Amino acid sequence: MDLFNNLAMGFGVALSLQNLAYAFFGALLGTLIGVLPGLGPVATIAMLLPSIYALDATPALIMLAGIYYGAQYGGSTTAILINIPGESSSVVTAIDGYQMARQGRAGPALATAALGSFFAGCVGTVIIAAFAPPLTELAFKFGPAEYFSLMVLGLIGAVVLASGSLLKAIAMIILGLLLGQINTDVISGVPRYSFDIPELTDGIGFVAIAMGVFGFGEIIANLSRPAEHREVFTKDVKGLWPSRQDFKEAAPSVLRGTALGSILGVLPGGGALLASFASYTLEKKIVREPRVPFGKGAIQGVAGPESANNAGSQTSFIPMLTLGIPPNAVMALMVGAMTIKGIQPGPQVMTGNPELFWGLIASMWVGNLMLVILNLPLIGIWIKLLTVPYRFLFPAIMVFCAIGLYTLNNNTFDVFMAAGFGVVGYLFWKLGCEPAPLLLGFILGPMMEENLRRALLLSRGDWSTFVTRPLSAGLLVAALLVVVIVALPSIRRKREVAFQDAD
Secondary structure (H helix, E strand, O other), rough: HHHHHHHHHHHHHOOHHHHHHHHHHHHHHHHHHHHHOOOHHHHHHHOOOOOOHHHHHHHHHHHHHHHHHHHHHHHHHHHHHHOOOHHHHHHHHHHHHHHHHHHHHHHHHHHHHHHHHHHHHHHHHHHHHHHHHHHHHHHHOOHHHHHHHHHHHHHHHHOOOOOOOOOHHHHHHHHHHHHOEEEOOOOOOOOOOOOHHHHHOOHHHHHHHHHHHHHHHHHHHOOOOOOOOOOOOOOOOOOOOOOOOHHHHHHHHHHHHHHHHHHHHOOOOOHHHHHHHHHHHHHHOOOOOOOOOOOOOOOOOHHHHHHHHHHHHHHHHHHHHHHOOOOHHHHHHHHHHHHHOOOOOOOOHHOOOOHHHHHHHHHHHHHHHHHHHHHHHHHHHHHHHHOOOOOHHHHHHHHHHHHHHHHHOOOOOOHHHHHHHHHHHHHHHHHOOHHHHHHHHHHHHHHHHHHHHHHHHHHOHHHHHHHHHHHHHHHHHHHHHHHHHHHOHHHHHHHHHHHHHOO
């Protein structure tokens, strides 16, 4: 009964006119930020932090939360329409979503992403309300050794995820891991592989790689084709809404993605991102004979990862609200916002500021509903944009991307870096290499290294810590099993046949 009383109080707070206005503003701004390549929720929330001094704590946090999950929605729009992931967690959505757009099915892809995200967001919010304390206990069991093992499993999953040659997939992951090493050493503070270029001491920006390899690489590849094959859409746009068959195929993927995202979102260090990759891998394993092959426009490849990353972004509030431990950069800024307002993040928020805690949770339901109402009517507008001839569309995309890249650090270096990766992306396209594993390796590499070194520091250099801790050992055994299964001749042959059919 306490839960219902608390939620009733939360909705009373969330449905006040002021809080509704801030939730709407946050959701709208988040969507626009997600659609704009280069401007992520981290940069936007950081820019808006000074403005919250004039606000009360509850509307300020409701607005910032709206920006965060709004950006998760918006990131899928550019991933599906122009193959440029607006957010790192939208990388996987681009694999099948963009292929659907090229087949004239951008409407069903965008609607599936929006509805899947709405369902996952609502379930994620229920989980926050009901299971915050026990889920936090689970997150506590993850030390550096467990995170390292989880990321090893994630990278091996990415090899299975990639279409085509296993060797190429492994090479892409290793290249991603190597690119992730260009930064300043976390422990010693010494720049590594920066070649005395000051801009590289902080590492290569994710946005520069994602835009270069996916966006600019795709544009160069399109320009190398005959004019009649360049259009993003085939001229016959097949409806704006998913068919009954689409709903039937997408529904189980949405449920699986939501469950996976809800669990992984609690874990610090990119839970929503890991969830979207893990969901795609799971869908490829479970859906034996999809109507459309994965990598060629399978609706399951949009529904699962989009639901997983949205559920993950909702449940990532759990450690922040209940323990004061931010699981990602956005939550770290939210902790900063709470501190600005004189609220100590941690277990006492639930008891000391119940109106803030439950009001924020209730506002997530309201915000998710607003996002669906905002996004579904926009589908037709986005599609109209893409019927513009490609000779006008590609310069506009490139200018748009260049502005986004420049605003990251107010530095032209990021624009040149993305242009360089555009050439690399074109080479990948010519060689038939899937770029998604490269991005996963690039993102997870520094986190893996940090957790590996932290685990070895805590165990005084004893490598057996990874196998003596039960949870870590279990994750490593799961990774080993995936390697063994994929390496089996019968499985390898089936995999090759599946991808030949896909081609």
